[in-house]
Structures are given as structure tokens and as C-alpha cells.
Amino acid sequence: MRLGMKHFIRSRQLHGWLAVLLLALTISGCGSEGNRTADSKSTSDMTLVIGSYSVAKDAVEEILPLFAEKWKAETGHTITFQQSYEASGTQARAIAGGFEADVTLLAMEGDVDKLVDAGLVKPSWKERGEGGMVTxxxxxxxxxxxxxxxxxxxxxxxxxxxxxxxxxxxxxxxxxxxxxxxxxxxxxxxxxxxxxxxxxxxxxxxxxxxxxxxxxxxxxxxxxxxxxxxxxxxxxxxxxxxxxxxxxxxxxxxxxxxxxxxxENPAAVVDKYADKHGTREAAEAFVNFLLTPEAQEIFAKHGFRPVDQEVYEANKSRFPxxxxxxxxxxxxxxxxxxxxxxxxxxxxxxxxxxx
CATH class of the missing domain: 3.40.190.10 (Periplasmic binding protein-like II)
Known part of the structure; x- marks a missing residue:
């Protein structure tokens, strides 16, 4: 009887330890799955770096939250923005010199050409929309x-x-x-x-x-x-x-x-940096969004002449x-x-x- 009781106690202890171990493994597994989900979410949520010429600042700051809302609705993910506003030539030189903007809005085609020459923007940037121009x-x-x-x-x-x-x-x-x-x-x-x-x-x-x-x-x-x-x-x-x-x-x-x-003012994806940051899809979506009637109306509100013909027609009385x-x-x-x-x-x- 005594041996049987010891065996029973040891058996219960063994089963107890096995249960604890199984629970620990289960919790560990759940934790790993949770971490993978969090990691997946963190890699899907992103920050898009915008390097713009200073004159566009007010309009761009009004457009960004609208794009973020659209991006969230379409992808389920959150996008935030890091913004820099400088004189166009200064901004272009900063990007060429290592400021890793994913998207740039500049005052003139020549400043984007500097980024093409630096190997940061593809020569095909002008194939988007109105010859690459957004305002x-x-x-x-x-x-x-x-x-x-x-x-x-x-x-x-x-x-x-x-x-x-x-x-x-x-x-x-x-x-x-x-x-x-x-x-x-x-x-x-x-x-x-x-x-x-x-x-x-x-x-x-x-x-x-x-x-x-x-x-x-x-x-x-x-x-x-x-x-x-x-x-x-x-x-x-x-x-x-x-x-x-x-x-x-x-x-x-x-x-x-x-x-x-x-x-005529251009916008372009800074291809090298967007690819490096894994933000190409969002960067391209943002540049495309700048050409939508919604964004073009905001540009018009801030005094720019829209490149979207319908938006321009609706506002042309303001633009002799x-x-x-x-x-x-x-x-x-x-x-x-x-x-x-x-x-x-x-x-x-x-x-x-x-x-």
C-alpha cells in the first residue's frame, strides 16, 4: 500500500509537471502567435517620408490626413508621415545628399531631374498623370x-x-x-x-x-x-x-x-529610398492620390491651378x-x-x- 501510494503521488506529481509544461508551451505558442501578429501589423503600418518644396506646405498638410484615411480604409493599416519643407533646390539637394524621402514634391522639373541624375528617381517619372505634374x-x-x-x-x-x-x-x-x-x-x-x-x-x-x-x-x-x-x-x-x-x-x-x-510643379516617387524602406506601394498610391479630384480641389483651394481638367473647369473663373x-x-x-x-x-x- 505504501509503495502504491508513493507511486500514486509520484504519478500525480509527474502529471502535474506535464500539465504545467504543456500550459507553458501553450502560452508560449500563443505568445509567439501574438508577436507574429504584432510584427505583421508593425510591418504593415508605416511612415511615409515626404520631402516637399515650401510653397506647397499648406495644401500638402491638408491632403495627408485624407490620404491616410483612404489608405486605412483600403488596406486596414495605419500610415503616418514625416514631413520636410524647404526651398525646392535646397530640398532636391538634401534628397540627393542622403535625406531619404519616399516621395518628393518640387517646384520644377529640373529639380526632379537632379534626382534622376543621382540615380534616386527613375527617368520614367514623367509618365504618371500630366507629365508628372500635380499642380x-x-x-x-x-x-x-x-x-x-x-x-x-x-x-x-x-x-x-x-x-x-x-x-x-x-x-x-x-x-x-x-x-x-x-x-x-x-x-x-x-x-x-x-x-x-x-x-x-x-x-x-x-x-x-x-x-x-x-x-x-x-x-x-x-x-x-x-x-x-x-x-x-x-x-x-x-x-x-x-x-x-x-x-x-x-x-x-x-x-x-x-x-x-x-x-508646372511635379511630384515623384523617390524610387531608391521607397524600395529601401519597403514603402513603394504607399508612395505610388500617394502620388496618384495627388491627381484625384479630391486632392486637386484642395490644391485649388490653396490657389494652385488644378491639372485635373474637370476640377480646373469648376474653378477657372478664379484663374484668368x-x-x-x-x-x-x-x-x-x-x-x-x-x-x-x-x-x-x-x-x-x-x-x-x-x-
Missing amino acids: RSIVVIGTREGNPKGIKNFADLTKPGIKVLYPNPKTSGGAQWDINAIYGAGLKQSEEKEGVKDPAAAKSFLTSVHANVESLDKSGRASMAAFEYGVGDVIVTYENELLARIAQGVKYEVVIPKDTILI VPQGLFDISYLGGWDKVRSTLYSKRGVWYQVLAGI
């Missing part, structure tokens, strides 16, 4: 309330005593659009007078305007901020910068020159088309503009040097 605008002149200086055109910016603002084209894509507009207006004027484009006359015209420039700020947004602080009589800037502020109640006047340039509107092709395209205007011996640097 348009035009270069205009902003004045104080009531236009006290009586500004009507770029030629008025050459008058003595007119204090002009535009940013530095070395750092700002917006500034390059401004310079392109003024130089192109000079070409248009020479063409009307002489029947042919006269680059020397256009350079002289740009020189006369630049002689009245009060300061060269880092970005279009910084230049606009200086104007808001009371610097200058007029500002050469994107139409959308002024329209957005007027909508907020700021008392500015928008002067649309007869001859000015059509601005100037008589002499031209695009970058009038200046020979971006390659020629870069060599003619912004190379080390280009027109812009001759203007700066006074030669």
Missing part, C-alpha cells in the same frame, strides 16, 4: 492694398524707387520661375517690336528689374513672409501664394502681367489666362534654360555680376 500656377506681381504704386506689368518694376522682392534662384525653384517669367517677358517684348526674340534685350530687361530688388530670400515662402512683414512695395511670386493669403483676409492685390510664364502666357518651351525647354540662364556664365549670373 500649375503662373508668375504674378503682388502689391499692397489698392496697388498704391500703380503696377500693371513687369515693365513697371523697372521704375525708379520701386522696391521689388523675389527669392534667390540658386536655392529656390520658385525664384527660377520668377526669373524665367521676367526674362521671357523681355523676349516677348522684343519679339513684338522687332519680329524676333532678342536675348540681349531680354537680359537688359531682367537687369533693370533686378536693380530694384530689395532682397533675395532663400525660398518663395521666405520671400512671401518678408513681404508680409512690410518689406518691399511689390513681390514677384506664384499666383497661389497670393490667392491663398487673400482668401484668409490679407489685403493684397494680384497683378497678372500680360506676358508671364505657366508654372493672360494674353501672352507662355510655358517653358518658349524659352527652349529646361535644358536650354539651365545653360542659358543658370550656368556659371549664364544670363542670371551676368546680371548679378553687373556684366
